[in-house]
Amino acid sequence: MPAAAQHRRTRLVRALAAVGTGAAVLALPLIGATSASAAAPAATTASTTPAGYPNTLDGWIRESLAIMGQKGIPGTYNGIYRNVIRESSGNPNAINLWDSNAAKGIPSKGLLQVIDPTFNAYHVAGTSFNIYDPVANITAACNYAAARYGSIDNVFGAY
Template sequence: MTAIRRALNLRTTTAAIATTGAAAIALTLVPQAHADEQAKPAQPATAAAAVATQADHLAAKAKSAAKTKPSGETKAMSVADIQKNGVKKYGNRLDGWIRTSLDIMHAKGIPGSYKGLHSNIMRESSGNPRAINNWDVNARAGVPSKGLLQIIKPTFERFHVAGTKNDQYDPVANIVASANYAAHRYGTIDLVHSAY
């Protein structure tokens, strides 16, 4: 046994197991970790921990990006400027609403991507800014989910971004408030893959 252990660079571990009144001993061979493997950071134990770790990373990245100003930029555009110019530049349809929202989100340090917003919008409302959910638990409680990202009024009001319309059905206001909520709860809208 000693020769095998040395040859395979293994260590032995014994564990006593009691089975129906009789004791049994299990012998397991466990490879020794190399020094470079021991230096690696521990991986999250669960999928939830992995998502939380990713959310923390993305939130930190967004805060860092919000603090840095690109060279040559003299002043940040206001949300009103972005909305005014964005709607004309991008158009008054889903693609334009998402792009305008991303400009505002970037200006406000709210993380998210086009793909993350688009996939959530399609799942929640199929791109209909007037969508309303009249059947779920929120609707039965008198606060139906509304708009592109199906946000309820109390959540919309709490996470509404100043400078956007105070209208739950407004496509840009709905997207930005929903992304702001998702950023606070999950780290980014990009990590939302089901009802939130």
Template sequence: MSLNAKNPGHSPVLSKAHKLSFAGVAAVGAAAVAFSLVPAEAQTATKTVSVAPVAFSQSPAQTVKASVVDQAADAAKKAAAVAAQQKAAQQKAAQQKAAQERAKKEAASRSAKRAAQVKAAAAKSYPNNLDGWIREALDIMKKHKIPGTYQGLHKNIMRESSGNPRAINNWDINAQNGVPSIGLLQVIKPTFDAYHVPGTAWSQYDPVANLTAAANYAADRYGSIDNVNSAY
């Protein structure tokens, strides 16, 4: 006899297909319930994991910043090194200039010293006697192109004054006219003034001045003091 599902008092008989369907639905429901019951901590953990890529994305920016700082430090070091080199170069140049200036001053000082030595060597010294007076007078005469020799001066000196630079004639015509003959070669004042040789003393009593003036006068009148053999 066939079963009637609608008859009261009787439970429906499930086929095998129906049982499998119910089992699948139950499994899906259990899974849904299990997912809905995941603790809040697990959800938080999930969220935390999702933040990690953001932290990783900031690392390149920090690296760039560090690189910029390093480059700035390197640039500062290089600038300081260049400044130090320039300062050293300036100091070296200043030292070299100072050394050159010192060398110039020392060279000038040595040159001046040598010139003084040469001048001192060139300057003759003459004894303060008749021989010395004649020799000095001859050097001055040579410089001014006044002719005369040692012998010509000496012979006239011995005749006129016997070698006394203070000799004076107070009795001849010149003395009577108020211009006595004075000195080694007995020169009167007008003659001395007219034939005075530059660089000698302005005194008839000065031996060298007296000799050179007399020799200058004799050269003008007689051609040379060597040509004078008597009063002139």
């Protein structure tokens, strides 16, 4: 089939698909119209942090970096990301209940697996006091890593 004819055929198929999809979308409200009760709006989760960053690992790291920049705490996106993935696989609610810290009754918590005494000692003003808060956890851990190793970028294993 010549290229021009194939292009026209592709456009025709796309147009028919769009028309068919549009008809289905128009019919959907009619299907539910026989119901006597209105559906409640779906609950939405915050898609951004209070500071306006995406409420995702990427956003938490970027917000932490902004705070770290204001406070003079060194670190890079890649250094933080590498350590978060190793420590918690990106789960802000991660808790280690089996290592030596846990055996002493102070389990490591959050994205960067910080223990309570370290979090409290290296907490950064302006962040939450909740160790499971992703931004507070990252920022405190990076503050600790800066004091101990020069930067989170210099951490390549458990710290």
